[in-house]
Amino acid sequence: MIYLINQTTFQHYEDITVNIKPERLKIFIKKAQDLDLKPFLGHALYYDFLTCFNEDGTLKDDTPQHYKDLLNGSEYLDQYGHIVLYEGLAPTLVYFTFARFIENDAVHYTATGPVIKHHDNGDPLSAPAIVKLVQQQRSTANAHANEVEKFLWDNKEDFPLWHYNDKNKSSRQPGPRIRGIDKTDFNYPGSYNNYNLPITEFLN
Numbered sequence: 001m002i003y004l005i006n007q008t009t010f011q012h013y014e015d016i017t018v019n020i021k022p023e024r025l026k027i028f029i030k031k032a033q034d035l036d037l038k039p040f041l042g043h044a045l046y047y048d049f050l051t052c053f054n055e056d057g058t059l060k061d062d063t064p065q066h067y068k069d070l071l072n073g074s075e076y077l078d079q080y081g082h083i084v085l086y087e088g089l090a091p092t093l094v095y096f097t098f099a100r101f102i103e104n105d106a107v108h109y110t111a112t113g114p115v116i117k118h119h120d121n122g123d124p125l126s127a128p129a130i131v132k133l134v135q136q137q138r139s140t141a142n143a144h145a146n147e148v149e150k151f152l153w154d155n156k157e158d159f160p161l162w163h164y165n166d167k168n169k170s171s172r173q174p175g176p177r178i179r180g181i182d183k184t185d186f187n188y189p190g191s192y193n194n195y196n197l198p199i200t201e202f203l204n
Contacts, residue, residue: 002053003029004037004071005093013094025097028104032096037089040145045161066158070151078154086151087144095141103134 006029007022038046049070052063059068069076073088152162 001026001030002050002055003057004033004053005029005090005097006057009090010094010098013091014098016098025101028097028101029093031100032093036096036141037093040148042161042163042165045159048161064158066155069155070148070159074151076154078150084150084154086147089148092141092144092148095137095144099134099137099141102130102137 003026007016007020007025010016010025041049049067052060052067054060059071069086069088071089073086073090075083075085078084149164152159153164156162
C-alpha cells in the first residue's frame with residue numbers, strides 16, 4: 001500500500017499528538033485515499049498517479065512534472081494570466097484523513113460492544129459536538145479539494161485521464177445528502193402508475 005502522506009505531513013496543518021501511533025494513522029490515510037481521493041480524481045487518474053510512487057511513498061525519479069506539481073503544488077498562470085499558488089494534494093488528504101480519524105477515534109470497540117472513550121485529563125465530546133467537528137474538517141478538505149479541481153481544469157491538457165464528475169463534488173459535501181428519489185410502492189401507493197401526479201393526490 002502506497003501512502004501519499006504520513007504523520008509528519010500532518011504537522012504542517014494540524015497539531016496532533018505525537019502519541020498517536022503511525023500505524024493507526026495509516027488506517028485512516030488509506031480510507032481517505034480510497035474513499036475520498038480516488039472518487040474525486042477518478043479511478044483512471046488515481047491509479048496512473050500511484051504508478052509514479054515508490055513503495056515508501058516517495059516519487060520516482062522519472063515522474064512527469066505535472067504529476068509532481070499535482071502532489072507538491074506549484075505556481076502557474078491560469079488562462080487569464082493570473083498567478084495561481086496551488087498547494088498540492090497534501091492539505092486535501094490531510095483534512096479528509098483527520099475527519100475520518102476524529103469520527104472513528106471517539107469510539108472504542110470492546111468485547112461487549114462499542115463504548116465512548118474516557119480520558120483522565122478531560123471529558124469526551126458529545127456526539128453532536130463530534131459530528132460538528134467532523135463536518136468542519138470535511139469542509140476544510142473540500143475547500144482545498146476545490147483548489148485541486150481548479151488546478152486540474154487549468155492544466156487539463158496534462159491530465160487526459162481526469163474527467164469532471166459533478167456527482168463526485170456533491171458527494172464530498174459534509175452533512176446529509178439526497179442521492180435520489182425513491183419511487184417504490186413504499187412512497188407511492190401501488191394503485192398509482194403515474195408518478196407525475198401532484199402530491200395532493202396522495203394525501204386525499
